[in-house]
Amino acid sequence: MTNDDPPRARDAGRGNDSGLGDEISSTALHYRDVPDPNGPLEFRPPARIPELIQFAMTVDKASMPALETLEFLATAVRKRWERVGDLPELDLDGYRGCLYYEADYWRHTQSGGRAWETKHVEHAAFLRGLVGAIAKFLCEEESWWWEPEKEPTDEERNRRALTRSREGEPLIRLYEDASRHLGETIETYEKGLPAEDRVIAEALDPPVLDEDPVLAFRQRTAQRLALAFWLRAEGEGFDRVRAAEKAANEAAYVLRL
Numbered sequence: 001m002t003n004d005d006p007p008r009a010r011d012a013g014r015g016n017d018s019g020l021g022d023e024i025s026s027t028a029l030h031y032r033d034v035p036d037p038n039g040p041l042e043f044r045p046p047a048r049i050p051e052l053i054q055f056a057m058t059v060d061k062a063s064m065p066a067l068e069t070l071e072f073l074a075t076a077v078r079k080r081w082e083r084v085g086d087l088p089e090l091d092l093d094g095y096r097g098c099l100y101y102e103a104d105y106w107r108h109t110q111s112g113g114r115a116w117e118t119k120h121v122e123h124a125a126f127l128r129g130l131v132g133a134i135a136k137f138l139c140e141e142e143s144w145w146w147e148p149e150k151e152p153t154d155e156e157r158n159r160r161a162l163t164r165s166r167e168g169e170p171l172i173r174l175y176e177d178a179s180r181h182l183g184e185t186i187e188t189y190e191k192g193l194p195a196e197d198r199v200i201a202e203a204l205d206p207p208v209l210d211e212d213p214v215l216a217f218r219q220r221t222a223q224r225l226a227l228a229f230w231l232r233a234e235g236e237g238f239d240r241v242r243a244a245e246k247a248a249n250e251a252a253y254v255l256r257l
Helices: 051-056 067-082 092-109 121-141 154-164 168-188 196-205 213-232 237-256
Strands: none
Touching: 051 092, 051 121, 067 092, 067 121, 067 213, 092 121, 092 168, 168 196, 168 237, 196 213, 196 237, 213 237
16 A cells, blocks of 8 residues: 555455455445455465455355356456556445455465465465555445544444445346346347347347446446346247346336335
C-alpha cells in the first residue's frame, strides 16, 4: 500500500493455522478483517497457508456467480491491470470474486517453498492490488476511521455494512437486462435466421466486445441469464424466445413487489 493508504488495523485478518479462514459475507466484512496486502505469498510446509490466500478463500461461495462468469470477470480485470496498472471500480463482491479466482490460480501453481511470486510476478501484483482495493473500499466506507478515537458499536457496523447488500435492485436490473437482450434478439434475428435451437442459442450468446471489464461482465451475465430463461421456456423457434422474455420480465416484476 502507498503512503496515502489508511493505517492497518492491528487485528487485521482472520486466518487460522489449519488452512483456510471461515467464510465471511461481504455484508459482514470489516476493514479489520483484511490482511496487509504486502504480506508473504510463499507456502512452505508445514507452515500455514499465507494469510492473503486464507483471506481470499473467506468469500461466501454460495453467493458467487458461476465459475465461467467469474473467470470472465477476473480475466478481464487482470488484463486491464496489466495494461494500465489500476483496477476498475467494482463493488465489494466483484473485488472479492476476482481475488478468490486469483487465489485459486495460486493454489494450482504454487509448489512448496519455491518462489511463487518471482515466477508469477503479474499475478502476484494483481492479487496484492485486489486486497489493497478491498481494504481501501472498506476503510472509506467505515467513516468512523476519520475519528481514530471512535469505537463503533456492532449495531453501527452492521447498519453500515447492510448498505453493501446486493439483494433487490441489482438483481432486478439483471433480469431487465436479460429481458431486453431477448427482445433485441427477436427484433434483430427473427426475420433473418432459421428458427432452429442451435442457431437461436448462438444468437443469444454472442461474443462480448466491450473493453470495460465492468460493463463487459454485466453484459455477459445478462446474456447467460437470458440463455437460462430460454432453456427453461416452452415453445418452439422465436415463440420460445418470447416466452423467455416474458418470464424475465415477470421475474423482475416479482422482485419489485
